[in-house]
Amino acid sequence: MHNLNWDDYRYFLAISRKRSLTAASRSLGVSQPTVSRRLQALEQALQVRLFNRTRSGYELTREGSELLETAGHIEEQLEQVDRKIFGKDLELKGELRVTCTDFFLDSYLAPHAWKFLKDNPGIDFSIACTQSVLSLSRRDADIALRFTQKPADTLVGRCLTKVRYAAYASRQAAKTRFKADNRDQWHWIGLQDDFYNRMLFGSTFPSGQFKHRVDSMNALHSMACNGLGIALLPCYVGDQDAKLRRVDPEPYPESNLELWLLYHPDIRKMQRVQLFAEYIGDQILKDSDLFEGHRPRVSD
Numbered sequence: 001m002h003n004l005n006w007d008d009y010r011y012f013l014a015i016s017r018k019r020s021l022t023a024a025s026r027s028l029g030v031s032q033p034t035v036s037r038r039l040q041a042l043e044q045a046l047q048v049r050l051f052n053r054t055r056s057g058y059e060l061t062r063e064g065s066e067l068l069e070t071a072g073h074i075e076e077q078l079e080q081v082d083r084k085i086f087g088k089d090l091e092l093k094g095e096l097r098v099t100c101t102d103f104f105l106d107s108y109l110a111p112h113a114w115k116f117l118k119d120n121p122g123i124d125f126s127i128a129c130t131q132s133v134l135s136l137s138r139r140d141a142d143i144a145l146r147f148t149q150k151p152a153d154t155l156v157g158r159c160l161t162k163v164r165y166a167a168y169a170s171r172q173a174a175k176t177r178f179k180a181d182n183r184d185q186w187h188w189i190g191l192q193d194d195f196y197n198r199m200l201f202g203s204t205f206p207s208g209q210f211k212h213r214v215d216s217m218n219a220l221h222s223m224a225c226n227g228l229g230i231a232l233l234p235c236y237v238g239d240q241d242a243k244l245r246r247v248d249p250e251p252y253p254e255s256n257l258e259l260w261l262l263y264h265p266d267i268r269k270m271q272r273v274q275l276f277a278e279y280i281g282d283q284i285l286k287d288s289d290l291f292e293g294h295r296p297r298v299s300d
Helices: 006-018 021-028 032-046 062-087 102-119 171-176 180-185 194-204 217-225 271-286
Strands: 051-054 057-060 094-100 123-129 143-148 156-170 188-191 210-214 231-234 244-246 256-263
Touching (some): 006 021, 102 217, 156 171, 156 217, 156 271, 171 244, 188 194
Parallel strands (some): 094 123, 188 210
């Protein structure tokens, strides 16, 4: 029987989750040949084939499925030990990992986070900007700032504010081309993902009426600023940008997400997690009128 080397099983778990050697190598931060070599070594040591190589990716064999269940339980137990040990760290120094979207970092979080780090120079800060939901259980991040209406039950935290969206165009375009009395002529800018568009627009979703589509909120913002159409943007961005103006006076009623600050309960007593959570949480609460679209707009 193969002597357990947890690194071998980490490679196995990554392949089973990503279903390709290339994707697994990216998630582990190693080369693709290294992942292939470690998989071959594990299969040889266990004397079983763990995956079938198919056109759609790496599919678990029956033996692989059995190993996945066992390895998953071991991983969960090791992560629990890691979180509990890590959560007892009461020092205001060391690593702190935060995840949010790049749009939120650029448009709001960055100056507040940098001030926090200036006041707490002992903290080694890293941030993962992604639309994907990182695992706080596996400590892919310590704190998540997420726009959602239903956070995971396994996490703790608090809802900081509602986040309202409104329709914006460049100031010149709003004055000349996109007036309230010619809505049929409005040129909307949407996202490539219609699921996300419907989440923002709700029943007012302008199906088939998008003049342009983009794949990020940063691009959506940029195109609106440059007069290429009307975009639904969060009020905390649009109302503070002098280049933009609302083409509808009120936020869209169905664009009503919530901004949550979340972390795993096992690390809730870690001092640097508490301090950052309180600092950023209090700042966002102070700006709740901005997020909810009630603060006076710079373009008015």
